[in-house]
Amino acid sequence: MVTEKPLFSWILKRYRAAQVALLILMLASIVLRILPLEFQKRIVNTAIADGNTPLLIRYCILFLLALIIAGGLKYVGNVAEKWIGLKLTEEIRNRLFTHVLTLPMGYFRHTAPGTVITALTAELSAVSFFLGGALVVPITSLLTFLLFFAYMVYLEPYLALITLIIYPFEVAIVPQLQKRMNQLNVRRIHVVRQMSNQIGESVAGIHEIHGNASFRLEANRFAAESAGLTEIVKRTFVLKYGVKFLNNIFQHLGPFFLFLVGGYLAIEGRFSLGALVAFLSAHEKLYDPWKEILEYYQNYQDANVRYRRVMAQFDRQPDFVLNGASPPAQQFAGNIRVQGLSYSIGSHVHLLSDVNMNVRHGELVALVGPSGSGKSTLAMLIGQQYRYRRGSIRIDHQELSDLNKRDISSNIGFVAQHPFIFSGTIRDNLCYSRRALREADASGHARKLPTTSELLDVVYQVGLTDDILRFGLHAKLAPDDEDNLAAPIVELRRLLRREADASIQGLIESYDVHRYLAYGSIYENIVFGRPLDPAYGIDTVAGHPVFVDFLYAQGIYTQLVDLGFQIARATVQLLEGVQPEALFFASSPMSLDEFERYRDIIDHHNVQRERPVWQEEDEKALLTLALRFVPGRHKMIALPAQLKRLLLAARNAFLVQIGNIDPSVCESDGAMGTVNHAAASINRPSAPFAFYCPNDLIYMAPIIENIVFGKAISDDPAERAELDGIVFKLLRTQKVTESIVAMGLGFDVGSKGDRLSGGQRQKLALARALLKYPSVLILDEATASLDNMSQAQIQRLLETQMRSKTTVIAVIHRLDLLPGYDQVVVLEGGRITESGTYDELIHRKGALYDLIQSH
Numbered sequence: 001m002v003t004e005k006p007l008f009s010w011i012l013k014r015y016r017a018a019q020v021a022l023l024i025l026m027l028a029s030i031v032l033r034i035l036p037l038e039f040q041k042r043i044v045n046t047a048i049a050d051g052n053t054p055l056l057i058r059y060c061i062l063f064l065l066a067l068i069i070a071g072g073l074k075y076v077g078n079v080a081e082k083w084i085g086l087k088l089t090e091e092i093r094n095r096l097f098t099h100v101l102t103l104p105m106g107y108f109r110h111t112a113p114g115t116v117i118t119a120l121t122a123e124l125s126a127v128s129f130f131l132g133g134a135l136v137v138p139i140t141s142l143l144t145f146l147l148f149f150a151y152m153v154y155l156e157p158y159l160a161l162i163t164l165i166i167y168p169f170e171v172a173i174v175p176q177l178q179k180r181m182n183q184l185n186v187r188r189i190h191v192v193r194q195m196s197n198q199i200g201e202s203v204a205g206i207h208e209i210h211g212n213a214s215f216r217l218e219a220n221r222f223a224a225e226s227a228g229l230t231e232i233v234k235r236t237f238v239l240k241y242g243v244k245f246l247n248n249i250f251q252h253l254g255p256f257f258l259f260l261v262g263g264y265l266a267i268e269g270r271f272s273l274g275a276l277v278a279f280l281s282a283h284e285k286l287y288d289p290w291k292e293i294l295e296y297y298q299n300y301q302d303a304n305v306r307y308r309r310v311m312a313q314f315d316r317q318p319d320f321v322l323n324g325a326s327p328p329a330q331q332f333a334g335n336i337r338v339q340g341l342s343y344s345i346g347s348h349v350h351l352l353s354d355v356n357m358n359v360r361h362g363e364l365v366a367l368v369g370p371s372g373s374g375k376s377t378l379a380m381l382i383g384q385q386y387r388y389r390r391g392s393i394r395i396d397h398q399e400l401s402d403l404n405k406r407d408i409s410s411n412i413g414f415v416a417q418h419p420f421i422f423s424g425t426i427r428d429n430l431c432y433s434r435r436a437l438r439e440a441d442a443s444g445h446a447r448k449l450p451t452t453s454e455l456l457d458v459v460y461q462v463g464l465t466d467d468i469l470r471f472g473l474h475a476k477l478a479p480d481d482e483d484n485l486a487a488p489i490v491e492l493r494r495l496l497r498r499e500a501d502a503s504i505q506g507l508i509e510s511y512d513v514h515r516y517l518a519y520g521s522i523y524e525n526i527v528f529g530r531p532l533d534p535a536y537g538i539d540t541v542a543g544h545p546v547f548v549d550f551l552y553a554q555g556i557y558t559q560l561v562d563l564g565f566q567i568a569r570a571t572v573q574l575l576e577g578v579q580p581e582a583l584f585f586a587s588s589p590m591s592l593d594e595f596e597r598y599r600d601i602i603d604h605h606n607v608q609r610e611r612p613v614w615q616e617e618d619e620k621a622l623l624t625l626a627l628r629f630v631p632g633r634h635k636m637i638a639l640p641a642q643l644k645r646l647l648l649a650a651r652n653a654f655l656v657q658i659g660n661i662d663p664s665v666c667e668s669d670g671a672m673g674t675v676n677h678a679a680a681s682i683n684r685p686s687a688p689f690a691f692y693c694p695n696d697l698i699y700m701a702p703i704i705e706n707i708v709f710g711k712a713i714s715d716d717p718a719e720r721a722e723l724d725g726i727v728f729k730l731l732r733t734q735k736v737t738e739s740i741v742a743m744g745l746g747f748d749v750g751s752k753g754d755r756l757s758g759g760q761r762q763k764l765a766l767a768r769a770l771l772k773y774p775s776v777l778i779l780d781e782a783t784a785s786l787d788n789m790s791q792a793q794i795q796r797l798l799e800t801q802m803r804s805k806t807t808v809i810a811v812i813h814r815l816d817l818l819p820g821y822d823q824v825v826v827l828e829g830g831r832i833t834e835s836g837t838y839d840e841l842i843h844r845k846g847a848l849y850d851l852i853q854s855h
Helices: 007-013 016-050 053-101 105-109 113-131 136-155 157-163 166-204 206-212 215-267 273-313 375-382 405-411 426-430 432-440 452-461 465-473 479-499 522-527 545-553 557-574 592-607 616-628 641-657 703-708 717-731 737-744 758-770 788-802 815-820 838-844 847-854
Strands: 336-345 349-359 364-368 390-395 412-415 508-510 529-531 689-691 710-712 776-780 807-811 823-828 831-836
Touching (some): 007 053, 007 113, 016 053, 016 273, 113 273, 136 157, 166 206, 166 273, 215 273, 336 375, 349 831, 375 807, 412 758, 426 432, 432 758, 452 758, 479 717, 522 529, 522 616, 545 641, 557 592, 557 616, 592 616, 758 776, 758 788, 788 815, 823 838
Parallel strands (some): 364 807, 364 823, 776 807
Antiparallel strands (some): 336 349, 529 689
């Protein structure tokens, strides 16, 4: 197991060739490092003493070459050393993370996420600095030390022995200080983990903190942990710099003895001046490898402490075998037999006691009971979420605890009440279970990833189609989607105008080339379209020379900069003396992050009495602000009528001069923009802009804007829902619906699925489980967040399409759904009090009858 491997086992068994090559490289650099010392001696004793200029130049060049080559080898060696360390750490981290994922579920009840995150990131990163040079550094440092010392003995044995006296004292003192530092490091790691846990807990529980106004309480808890960490780090620094102080003292004791004894010998004529210079340089070089040896010892102690702490944190065996030896995974019919099953947490908390239950293939079984009755625990044990110690659970006559995780995952689908949704798209989450099965099955027998058609079928079964259709409608149309959607969308525009003209008049502002778009930005009004080229993006176009020259030519550049200044000034004045918040900026072309920048521009202007001469960057910022301005939404100032007329004139000029199109191509028939069939299609995916022309797709605009050929007037959810409903009704009569739903599969669900509602998350998790086509489906209150209509749809799915095909075990919270199940199992206090069909139990008037009456 990875947690049982000592630190040096990674070093000795991995990347051996790279480490040997690094060692050879560093040994070569050692030999080259001694040459400059010899050249120093010869320069002084021979070249200078004899007045030989050519020899002086030759020795100086050789001295420089030796330094450059030795330094180059050292540089390459240092890079290689860090690369080896990073690769070893990557392997340790990957192996350890895989091990963490296999740990028992109970382990994570007692381990905060912050502990795991800190251990796998910061603590292992610190270990990587040691790993790369774990073998090379001590060998090369020791050899370098011995080589320089041998050279000093060659120059003057007596003086060399004197300089060696100081090292035993350092060897005796430094390890004692390092031992104290190791103890503090252990405490520091513990405190850092506690702080990480508290930060994670506070962020996860931010709703409770706001609800209880417990800001000071949480801040005080954190301050106590922070103060403890500060004290530990302070004591660590005292010891750390104490070691550095001693090293510095010992380092300078050497030159003291050298000048005293070596100088005396030179005066007496027993030691040449060149030899003394070389000896001083050698002694200075001698301390470098010695210091590296001491640092290596300190780094080893620190890395070993961190490594052992990390491994000890996760030193647990998995509860179940991960993958069987013989692919492919077994397939079961779904017959389940539970006998004498008991389950406890610790020695005092008994969750299940002597549970017995039989479930035949294809049965629908409901588990019911009051809170704490053990129904969810029983469901999780059958799903191999926990390991039982007493009793038996058999699936098709095989003991559940003996089966490997791959077999269980291939046959059992589990949906929790609060399912976890991974970051990524809806498609990613739907395919997750099938992708996992393919990764685990090396035989190639696992099912392929689901096709789009397969995904859409399952999405429809769980009632998620309308939600995904809505996501698809609000997805931006990419040029790649042109082939499937171009003709249908243009046709939908025509149908919408013909069949729902009156219904949408108060909901949208249609694109009309002859009218100013009150709900479009100034930039949108000028180009009458959307930029496809990032260089023409709304936040960068203020620096585009072609566009800026166009604004100057139309005589509106200065007016737009002035408008940007007025918007910035109005915004700053509105927030005078008020702490800016993101909510305010939702109705402003300025973002919260930009507020300080624009306030500085306004403050600088207020100092000047005359009209300012803007700096280039400030002028760009003001122009950008004006181009973002949407008169229908941003109410801090009114758009002057004269400027509006100039912008419409600029639009026509832009379409002709930069768009290279005749504005009449973008004309529509009628006030609401009915498609002009005589107009030609002009938008191309490779063009810098997609123009608002009735016969064309508008790339990078939402699908719904393409269909209604306009912009929604209101941000009110009710009015947006009304518009969606009108489009939904129209889509159901067309064949394009499936293509738009397929686009909705690309909707990004956010972190942990936070962009989805609770009901949407449950539907998505259920669809994910169904795509495995499991023999057994376990639902642990998996529809608790759904409305009545959605729950009824799921229940119909279970009763009509899954009965007799899939064994379903469902923890039920709505008792009115029980008549649809083949068997009802009632639990109380961790025991099964009765079981049978719904009619039998009601007729018996036992525990189920009482439970229904109490509701």
